[in-house]
Amino acid sequence: MAAIIELENISKHYSPTIIGVDNVSLTVEDGEFVTLLGPSGCGKSTLLRMIGGFETPTHGTIRLADKDVTWDPPYKREVNMVFQDYALFPHMTVGENVGYGLKVKGLGRLEIETKVHDALKLVGLFDKVKLRPQQLSGGQRQRIALARAIVREPKVLLLDEPLSALDAKLREQMQIEMKHLHEKVGITFVMVTHDQTEALVMSDRVVVMEKGRIAQQGRPQELYDHPASPYVANFIGTTNFLPGRVIRCTGERAEIEIGGGRLSAIVDAPLVAGSTVTAGCRPEKVRLLAEGETAENVLEGRVAEVIYYGLGLRLAVELADGSRVYTDSLLPDRLALSPVPPLGQSLRLAVEPHNVFVFEGEVTP
Amino acid sequence: MAAIIELENISKHYSPTIIGVDNVSLTVEDGEFVTLLGPSGCGKSTLLRMIGGFETPTHGTIRLADKDVTWDPPYKREVNMVFQDYALFPHMTVGENVGYGLKVKGLGRLEIETKVHDALKLVGLFDKVKLRPQQLSGGQRQRIALARAIVREPKVLLLDEPLSALDAKLREQMQIEMKHLHEKVGITFVMVTHDQTEALVMSDRVVVMEKGRIAQQGRPQELYDHPASPYVANFIGTTNFLPGRVIRCTGERAEIEIGGGRLSAIVDAPLVAGSTVTAGCRPEKVRLLAEGETAENVLEGRVAEVIYYGLGLRLAVELADGSRVYTDSLLPDRLALSPVPPLGQSLRLAVEPHNVFVFEGEVTP
Amino acid sequence: MAQSPNRAPGLVSRYGADTAFMTFVAALMAFLYIPIWVLIAFSFNDSRSLTWPLSGFTLDWYVKLASNGDLLAAIRNSFYVATGATILTLCVGVPAALALHKVNFPGKTVFRRLILLPITLPGIVTGISMLNMFKLIGFPLSLETVILGHATALLGVVVTQVYARLQRLPKSLEEAAFDLGASPWRSFVDITLPNIRTAIVGAGMLSFVLSFDEIPVTFFLTGRDNTLPMYIYSTLRRGVTPEINAVGTIIVLLSLVLIVVSVVSTRDTKQK
Amino acid sequence: EGTLNVLTWEGYADSSFISKFEEESGCKVNATYVGSNDDFAPKLMSGGGVYDLITPSIDTTKLMIDLDFVEPLDTAKISEWNNIYKKFRDLDGIQKDGEYYGMPYVWGAIAFMYRDDAFTTPPTSIADLWNPALKGKVALWDDKSSIYVAARLNGDMDIYNLTDEQIAAAQKKLLEQKPLIRKYWATAGELVDLYKAGEVVISNTWAGYQSGMLKAEGIKVTEFIPKEGAEGWMDSWMVVKGTPNKECAYKFLNMQLSPLGQCGVANINGYSVADPVSAKACMTPEQFTSLHQDDPAYLDSLMVWQPLGDRFEAYTNAWNAVKAQ
Amino acid sequence: MVLGIPLLWIALFMLLPYGIIVTFSFWVKKYPTFVPAFQFGNYVTLFTDPQYVLVLLRTLKISVLVSVASLLLAYPFAYWLVFRCRSAKLRTWLYMAVIAPLWVSYLLRAYVWKTILGTEGVLNSFLKSIGLIDEPSSIFLYNQFAMVVTLTYIFIPFMVMPIYTALEKIPANLTEAAADLGMGPWRSFWTVTLPLSAPGIAAGATLTFCLSFGDFIAPFLVGGPDGNLIANVIATQFGAALNWPLGSALAIVMLVVVLTIVSLSDRMERKGATGGI
């Protein structure tokens, strides 16, 4: 695979104080599905828009398929964008919208019609060709916007929060559909989202951004299992943060003293004994210990809250020092489980050392 | 507990053809947290607005605390509403917004101030009392809207998609906070949402609506585990639908022949042998069988797709007849599991009979 | 950190286009303002004649203006008419906008069309039709008939502006007020009115200016009293003197003040 | 004791002499000005009670009477009635059924005028307004009077009783002239401006008035009576029917015929006045002569306007058709 | 009550007067004034006597020219303000600067053009001083050109306002989308921006057209002998000619023309509205 997009030290300063993107370098491989993930205002859209040519960087170079396009206007770049609110032309029919980008290429009427037809087939909306965008539902508009971009057979498809205007159910459905589409057309997708699940479900690689910079990038699973910072840990999925102190650290194994007990953890780099750290773990990696069962890291507490969410149960367990630890369980088979513990019941929790993240310093999530 | 809201055969016909709500009867107990759940356009808002007095029903009676209020205007009803777009008054400060409903009541300045203070404390925004709504973030505005409604100590609080304008992370947080608030103030909450998780997480009772009617109502767990119709099954959570035929049905146990094999299911009502049915099961209730392990309902297939979503893995398994069955697993401890199966690998799946729903007829989800 | 334009060949044409646009805008501004400067210049010209070139500087015209009873009376009348017409047209236009916005009634489209008609209808038709009516019912012409005429002609201005604002006002605001126990009247006063206030003020100001400067309707509906534009119109008959330019200059200054005030006041509400 | 609302021409109620009247009589005068004789009827038509006195010209007075807008004068109350030129008192236009409705006030000619520096040989004929060499330098009064001018050029001298054919011929003549016209002037001030701005060098004019204003501006123009003759006009004061201020009205009429009023208007507008006795009393001999106050022959040479009655429409229609082209 | 006051007003000051001119238009002129009748003579006159047809056509021509001229000036300006002007403050000020002349007396603004366009006026002096002409030219004033210039000058704010609003309402991402799909600036302007601003153009053109259509001041001030417009003719009928019935019939014709234009542009705007911006 060759690099299709190369960003080299890209910055965008809207003004001396407003910095949209801060010295970002990123390479996207041909055919990849890359997601830019981050909270509102972190510069995702700005970065995407610079790739599309809608903003010019104040620093750095953008290369598309080895060609420097830093100063090319959008209409000279072989990338296409799907806008957040779709940006369908209200004065054109669906067919005209999709065909719009082909007209400029100088294709014949017949050829355009065929391509529009194919693109609309691809998104399953061929019967809507004569309607106006306003006559379609949100999900349908979204797909038309996709068709309009894809029909031009760009090298890269840019998507700015393409699903954020859809409702939960439809969004989920579209996530799958878009992933399939990506596989079918083989175009490189670069998508912006602030929805963690969306990023994790859809992409080959996730780029987590924080205040204009890249906080971490990697495969979804990598990010989830090995967040590089509390920011990433907290932003992707839920994390229990437990402040503590390092008691000792031998090799890759560290002993941490936390308010409600002790934890051992597998760490990448050695920690200084006595330093303040924060231990973190995912609720679903915390399991309830059965009576008499033992484990390496055991925490004791009482059930403070039970939250039911369809897929499973989340228990909030209050430890001795008052801090709360959440634990999720899927209940693969309700009948096989002991009944849901009542509020106030004492429990023992366990988490494997390799499932404990340790971050230096204190963390206020 | 007494009924606080009683809807009796309520209908709302916007025009002879546009029917917003169709003959709905519903009783809400004092102090309950009830959610109206359904897809866009199913009449949730219309129903809520009739309770609030913003629409008058074309048929039926509305009683609040045993008083017929069908024809009362909103300002005569002891209910308050939190609007989807918050509807904060842009020309008033936060304090004035929250105090407005008290001023109208004719309370003294001092009393108003105290109550406003308490309400803002409750939502944790007392320091914002002097600001204008435009100066607040989405989540903060949402809480101000809540405070403004609660400060009037209504018998019922109506909430129309109160969290839909917030981003995923904030929404999750607010869900918990609102649930706590409900417990604290003890007011009856009736909330509209189209987000299944939100409904399941927050409410005591969920009312699922379909085209202006109530499709099913019950505790979240009940709905999730025993959906009354494919519509509900599909709308709440993900469901694998497998078309089949009844082979035999003895007592509460039915044998169903499906494309890729056989399933037994526990059913509520006996089924006629030979009739066409659709079997359904939740992805997380489907488990992978280990080598040599046996179970009652076994399905064989190959891994067609692996979807990673942070919390766990979803495998799409293609059965012999080409139909797909999804299975979720949380991976409570990755190392303890065998590695993720590669695409194309043969697998055996199992699902307990009491986790199989059976719906009569064919279902196209 | 500054970007170097020479790295950006695409930007050259953009700068070219910008220059062309700038030139155009400057020319348009010249087109709009040279006449006004000419107008002002002549108010300080020491010749009675309004022909080019200027001959010398004087403030005489301002002095004369101050002692021209008819002119001052005309200005007073114009203020009276403009104030009356503005108040009346607001009293009718705001309810009309509210009705259009909220109430559904049969014939609403006709109602809308009718009420907006005078904006596009030449003033002469409004003036004549009302003149015919006053003549028929034997109502003597006076400044008051002018006020009625102006109020009718300007109704559409108020209705469009207020209606546009109402449309932008979320419906939920008023519902929220109901919900919090406010009666319809109270919620109108507490919620709707403050939020359409700037539109009302804006429409009022525009109506005032338009009425102050109105000719066709006034032409047909005035009795023996002159408004300022009618006075100017009648002096055109005898020959305009720079006194009128002096009035014009004062109007320009006043409107400058008003414009600044309105800009500042709308900016204030934005900050709130 | 009261306020007189007069609808009149500018200068006829000029403060230079009216303020004195106001002081002496205690009657306030409030003047509204017309730009044309055609303004009187519309202004009075839309309801009474607004004006007390009006001064239409002799071609319009009849209309006022026929429209029943004015009331008969009590000439006994006008002390100098009999001093007025008899020729004016006898005009048909101000009488009906043996009663007088108008009090003659000022008069003059619709003379012609040219700019001195534009001509080496002074023009003497209406035909000079049809001279192609003057293309774009000619102005003509925007009034049915144009028909009179063209008719005289055609040799139809009975200008107030033209037949349809004669009117059509005049209309044709005016259309011929149209390319030469810079502007049809509508108001006195406009004509003055046209001369001042160098737009126009020859036109017809209200004798005495515009030339006076131009002279004051230092522009040399000369009035002339063409060999085809000139129209004459005469304005009369009329009392609007049902006026509540009758007493003040008669005081005002008397003042206007007195030296105060007669010289007042003559000095402001440069018009000749209707009462030679008063004129003699207040004018210098030169002014008296230059205004032709003692020149009955001049007066007789003018074709004094006459009411057109039914024919009014034919004239205005022809003129409008010229303008419409 | 919200409805009552406006309804009463409309009935009293619009419907009744319109009804009366309709009635008057069937009456007949008879010396000294006119008398009630029911006949179509006035309308017959209007459509057979060439002078009225001529004036009507001329008025239409002038109004169209004014609309087109204002459009050509207003559109690029509004476009620049909305899409090219980077400083919000400058945008506000320039926008105000275009609207502000509305506040200066209409008559004076028209009158001043006489001073500018005259034979010895500002324009001629200027052209002479830069050596473009030797002799002052009289071609600028007292003709239809002068009327079009003056009316354009006066009514241009009414064109800028709706176009500005329409352009402002076009979401920026639509032009971005056009660029993204390969359209250069020009083509994206023709295919996206222009069609979407059509309702604003329609509104502005309607307004300037109707305002010019009813004007009777410009012909009086800067028009030449061939400058009579329909409003002047109406004024004449109500004044000099004392033929109110004919004048009323003319007013009805004017009303019909305006209503036609308005409903045409309404349809266009509604089409734009379903365009959903």
Ligand SMILES: Nc1ncnc2c1ncn2[C@@H]1O[C@H](COP(=O)(O)OP(=O)(O)OP(=O)(O)O)[C@@H](O)[C@H]1O
């Ligand atoms: N045109 C602009 N002018 C000035 N500042 C801007 C502009 N566009 C964006 N910014 C600022 O740049 C930063 C990054 O904005 P950007 O739109 O890229 O964020 P984002 O990650 O897309 O957020 P969101 O999820 O809200 O869309 C923000 O602080 C924003 O305020």
Ligand SMILES: Nc1ncnc2c1ncn2[C@@H]1O[C@H](COP(=O)(O)OP(=O)(O)OP(=O)(O)O)[C@@H](O)[C@H]1O
């Ligand atoms: N004012 C109205 N006039 C006509 N039809 C209406 C009106 N309000 C709602 N409807 C129709 O009534 C039905 C129910 O609308 P409602 O707003 O209650 O749906 P909803 O469940 O709240 O949907 P959403 O999730 O989109 O808010 C829809 O078909 C809608 O089109």
Ligand SMILES: [Mg+2]
């Ligand atoms: Mg963004």
Ligand SMILES: [Mg+2]
């Ligand atoms: Mg809704």
